[in-house]
Amino acid sequence: MSLLAEKLVQAGHEVTLYASGDSSSSAELRSTYAASLPGRLGEEAASFRHALTCFREARRFDLIHDHTGPAALALSTMVPVPVLHTVHGSLAGEAGEIYRGLDELGARAGLVSLTLAQRAPAPLLNWVGTCANGIDPEEYPIKAANGGAYLAFLGRMGPEKGCRQAIAIARMSGWDLRIAAKCTEPAERRYFHRYVEPCLDGRVRYVGEVDHRGKVELLQGAAALLFPVAWEEPFGLAMIEAMACGTPVAATRRGSTGELVIPGRNGLLVDDWSSMADVLPEIDALDRRQIRQTVIDRYTADRMADGYLRLYRDELERRSIGRRSRSGVA
Numbered sequence: 001m002s003l004l005a006e007k008l009v010q011a012g013h014e015v016t017l018y019a020s021g022d023s024s025s026s027a028e029l030r031s032t033y034a035a036s037l038p039g040r041l042g043e044e045a046a047s048f049r050h051a052l053t054c055f056r057e058a059r060r061f062d063l064i065h066d067h068t069g070p071a072a073l074a075l076s077t078m079v080p081v082p083v084l085h086t087v088h089g090s091l092a093g094e095a096g097e098i099y100r101g102l103d104e105l106g107a108r109a110g111l112v113s114l115t116l117a118q119r120a121p122a123p124l125l126n127w128v129g130t131c132a133n134g135i136d137p138e139e140y141p142i143k144a145a146n147g148g149a150y151l152a153f154l155g156r157m158g159p160e161k162g163c164r165q166a167i168a169i170a171r172m173s174g175w176d177l178r179i180a181a182k183c184t185e186p187a188e189r190r191y192f193h194r195y196v197e198p199c200l201d202g203r204v205r206y207v208g209e210v211d212h213r214g215k216v217e218l219l220q221g222a223a224a225l226l227f228p229v230a231w232e233e234p235f236g237l238a239m240i241e242a243m244a245c246g247t248p249v250a251a252t253r254r255g256s257t258g259e260l261v262i263p264g265r266n267g268l269l270v271d272d273w274s275s276m277a278d279v280l281p282e283i284d285a286l287d288r289r290q291i292r293q294t295v296i297d298r299y300t301a302d303r304m305a306d307g308y309l310r311l312y313r314d315e316l317e318r319r320s321i322g323r324r325s326r327s328g329v330a
Contacts (some may be wrong), residue, residue, distance in 0.1 A: 006301075054066075064084070120253065140219070153178070153181065266294045
């Protein structure tokens with residue numbers, strides 16, 4: 001959202017960003033909280049409160065772009081301006097039921113998916129477009145040489161992300177593994193203590209939850225990023241961050257991985273994680289500069305902003321609001 005707001009401002013649009021008061025933005029910053037909350041403490045309530053503030057001020061804007069989750073969709077029926085809502089999570093299970101229920105009740109927001117695969121559990125919702133997440137490639141410099149000294153895992157501690165499987169893959173293939181993962185929630189800590197901590201032996205290392213610099217260094221030095229997800233991944237930002245650094249991604253074919261990973265060009269895909277060790281030798285044939293180029297071609301912040309601007313214009317035309325250049329981003 002920060003990158004999107006910056007790119008919209010650079011393009012000459014008036015943007016109001018609803019975020020915590022300690023955020024930094026070229027957009028007009030509106031906040032209901034002075035500082036961001038630690039971990040997930042009150043996250044859903046805080047996000048909804050930001051959305052509620054934005055929707056109360058809806059008449060200031062030509063369009064509202066909401067990222068805060070399904071609860072805010074109910075507000076779309078109460079405002080006189082078009083609302084776009086980007087779905088950031090998986091729609092499998094309960095989340096899909098919530099979105100379908102809101103659709104049946106007449107929520108008017110146009111929904112935007114991050115990938116086509118994300119729509120699969122709920123294909124009949126009011127989808128108006130697909131716009132992939134984007135990054136600034138300059139923030140992820142490439143390592144010049146091919147190869148790497150270890151495998152990397154980057155993500156949350158939890159069964160859906162597959163850290164336990166990544167450890168097994170590294171052991172089967174004879175590689176060292178470095179794990180960078182968020183481990184702050186009770187469920188994440190339980191997973192870590194049960195499945196990860198007993199395996200830390202020097203060759204398998206947990207480096208904690210890294211900052212941006214630490215993340216880039218981890219990815220630059222890796223032979224591959226292991227992404228053995230066990231759920232229908234909606235996007236997977238870690239994949240394009242690794243690719244921007246020139247690091248290939250070895251992933252299970254679940255959700256978005258089949259769209260982001262191009263076998264033989266920027267990574268490897270397997271149907272089951274247990275066969276990943278068998279194909280890892282193929283990473284030596286992948287060129288790091290070509291891997292990075294797939295991000296520049298498809299997943300930059302500029303491309304993301306251009307995609308959303310097209311969706312904004314389409315939505316304004318559908319609602320016959322006009323073409324003024326003011327938007328609210330929550």
